[in-house]
Amino acid sequence: MKNVLKHHRGVLELGPAHVPEIRPIGEAFFRRLEEGALRFIAGGFQPETRAVGQKTSTSFLRGQDHPLHWEGMLDLMDVILSGHNVTPHSGLHNRTPASVLNAHLTSGWHWEATELHRDAHELTTVRFNAKIRGDVKTGRHPFVQYQEGYYRSQRLMGRHDLVGKSFVAEVDLDDLRDLVLINPDDATVWSRLKVLPPWDLSPHDLHLRQQIIRAKNRGLIEIAGARDAVNAFHEFARSQPLRQGAPADLYARVDQQVQRQSKPAESTHRPVVQPRSGRTSFANSKD
Template sequence: MNTLPPTEEQLDEWNEPDLTGRTPRVIAAYEKRKVALRSVVRGNSVLAAAKANGVPRNTVTKMVHTCMALAPDGKPWGWRVCLPNRVRMPSTKPPPPVPAQPGPGAFNRLLRALPGLVPVLADFNKPLPTRDRKSTAFERLFEKFLATVRKHTEGVGYPFNAGDKGRRALLEYLKRMKQDLPQSEGEEEHTEIAHAKQLQEVFEFGVMERLEFDAHRMDADFYLEVEDGAGKTLLREVSYVWLLLIIDAASRLVLGWSLVLGRGYSQIDVLRLFNRALKPWEPRDLLAPDMRYVPDSGVGTEVATGRLQRGLLSAMDNAMAHHAKLTTTNLSRYLRGVLHLGPAHVPETRGILEALFRQLENGAIRHLPGGFEPARDADTPKRATTSDSAEKHPLNPIALHDLMDVVIAGYNATPLSALGEQSALGVVRRYVGGGGWTFESSRTQADADKLALLRLTVTIKGNQKEGRQPYVNYMRGRYRAFGLRDRWDLLNKQFQAVISMEDLRYITLLTEKGDVFARLTALPPWSRTRHDFDMRKLIIRWSNRGLFSIVGVDDAISAYRNFVRANARQYGAAVDQLARQWALYGPASTKNEMKPSPAFTPRNGHVSFDHVKDPTK
C-alpha cells in the first residue's frame, strides 16, 4: 500500500467514477472527500483538510493511503476512494493461529487461520445431508476438509479433538453459504458479504425519518411516604418506575418521554406518550427552587425550528402494550407513518435509544438515592451506586418528573461526539434551515387528540313498560343523554360509538355517515371525577376480588383513592396506585378525600326532566 499522497499530475490522470444512480447524499459526500484529498495533495495536513471539509480524519487518512493502490481491475483506485463504502482493502494483519480447543467461534477462527479453505467450501454446490437423506458429496468434502487441515496442523488441535471433528460446524457453515446473500454486481467494486441485522444497514435514514420507542425500567429503588386511614405516616416501596422514550435515530433528538410508576405500563401509557410527542413541549414549573433548565434546551422539534415535525417510521418491539390492538390501530391511523414492530428483548434493533438509556442510567438515574447497578449473573450481584438510602429520601413523583425533564432537555442541547460535536437540537435546526425535507401536517393537533380514542359498537337498552329510559352500558357504567329521552324506537339498535380512553365519562354515538348523533354522560358513581381506562379497570378488578365496593357511593374514583390510601400498609399494589395518581394528577388532599363519601340514592318513582338539569350532564 502506498503511504505517500499522489501528485497533482496523477490526480489529473484519474478518471471520474460513474455517479449515475447515486443518491444526492452520496454525491455530496463524494464531492467533500474529493476536495479534502486534493487539499492534502496541495500540502495541507490531513487534520486541516478534514476539518475544512467536514470529513472524518480517519477517512481522509485512509483515502491518502489507498488512492494509489491497485483495485481488482488492475488500475489505481483513484477518485473511487472518495465514494462512501466503496473500497475494501485486504487486511494486513497476520492470520490468527489455528484454535487449539473446540468452542464457540472455533470454526470461524479456523477459516481465518487457513484462508485456503474458504474457496474450497465456496465451490461446493451439491445437496446437503438431512435427517432423511444422506449426501455422498458432502462426506467427500468433509474428508477433503480434514485432509487440508491435517497438512497444516499434523492432526493436532481443532477440529480433530472435537467429538464430531467439526462435521456439524461445517454443515452449518455450508447452510449459511447457501442462503440468498447480497452479491457484488460491479466489476470494480469489492464489498463484504454479511447479513443485515438492522434496518438502518439497508436504508440510510435522515432526520425524522426513523423514530425509536421503548420503555426502560429505572435502576433505582423508590419509597413513597403515605398516610393510612388513621393519619399515620409510613414508607412503602414502589414496585418499579418505567421511563418511556421516543428519539429520532438520525439527530439523536428526544421527541417525548414519560414516567410510569408501577409494576408495568399499558397501551394507554404508550398512546399518551405519542400524544405528547405530537404537541409542543412546555417547560415545567419546577418544584425545587435551585433546579434550572439548561439555556436554549427543550424537547421536540418545535424547540429547534418553531414547527412540529413528524416522523416517517416508528420502530418499537412487540411487547404486549406495543402490539395491543388499540395501540397499533390508533398509531397506524393517526401517526400517519410506518409502524415497525421488531422482536422483543433485542435492544440492538434500537441501538440509538438503548445507548441513550445507558447514558441516562450512568449519568443521572444511578446517582439518585437508592440507585444501583443490576445483577448480571451469580458472580456479579446487585450493587449500590450511591451512599444515599432510598428510605431516607422518599420519592416525590412531581420532583422526579421535574428532574427527568431538565436532564432530557439538557441532553438535547448538549454537543455529542457522534454528531461531530453538535447538539441534537442544532442538527435538526441546521437540517431544516438548509432546506431538508420534512413531514408536517395541519392535522397534527387533531391527530394527537384522536390517539386515545376507541371506536366500538354499542347497543341501546331500556324498557318502555317499566319506564326505564334508553341507555348504554360500558365497563360497569351506564350512560344516558337527554337526546335519547323517550326514544323507544332506538331500543336494541346498534350504533358506532367513540370514547376517549383518557376520560371515560362520555360516549359519543355516531350516525352511519359518521356524524354525531348524541353525546352520552355516565351516571354516578362514574360521572364526577375524570378517570382513564386503566383506572376504571383497576376499580372493577378490585371489586371483583371482594376487596373494595362502590355500591352506594357517589364518586367511585374518590372512594377508590381513599381505599388504597387506607390500605397502603396491607397491599403493595395500593402503593403503586397512589404514586401513579400522584404523578398524573398531583397529590390529593388527604383532608378532603378521607371524609366518607355521601351515600348515593338512585332516583325512583315518577321523575320529570322538563325543568330540572341532570346533575350528571
C-alpha cells in the same frame, strides 16, 4: 398522516403499482431497492407479471444454503436509501430527493403539528358498536353500557324505539366520562352521552376504571352507593398500608429490593458470538 396531508402541504401519492407514468417517484424508489438488494439475495426471484407468465430466478444461490443476516440486510438497505436520496432523478428535473425536501422545508413547511390537542385526542379515541338498551315495560330509559358504566343523554331519553339497535360509538380512553354516538346516515355526531354516577365526577382513563372494577369484583370496595367511584378507590388505596400496620413506602422499597435481587450478575467474560451456518455469514464482521 392525516395531519401532514391536511395542514402541512403533504402529498399522498396514490395509484396502481408498477405504473411509473402515474407515480414515477415511488416506482423509481422501489425499483432501486429491488435492483440494488432484494433481487440478489440468495433465493431471490422476479415475481410473475403479465409479460412473463412465471416467476424467474434472479440469483443462482439457494436460500437454504445462505441464511439471511438481518443486521447486515438493514445496513445494506440504509446505504441504498441514502444513495437514492442524493442521486439526481429525471422526474425531479435532475434534482436529488434530498434537495427537493430541503427546498420544500425552506418554503414554509414545518414538522410541528398545528393541532396537537385534537390529534392527541384522536390517538386515544376508539370506535366500537354500542347497543341501545332499556325496557319500556319497567320504564327504564334507553342507555348504553361500556365498561360497567351507564351512559345517557337528553336526546336518548324516551327513545324506546331505538332499544336493540346498534350505533357506532366513540370514546376517549383517557377520559371515559363521555361517549359519542355516530349518526349512521351522514357519519356526524348523533348525541353525546354522559356517564351516570358514580363514574361522572372524577376524570379517569380505561386502566383506572378496570382497576376499580377488579377491586369491586374481589370484594375489596363497594361502589354501588358511592358518590364518586374514583375517589372511593383512592381512599381505599391510601388506607391499605395503615390497616396493615406498614409504612406507606413499604411496597416501593420491597419492589426495589426484588428488582435488585432479580438483576443478573455482570459477567467478566466476553460474550462469544456464534456465526450462522452456511458459506456466507457476517456475524463476526465489523463496519
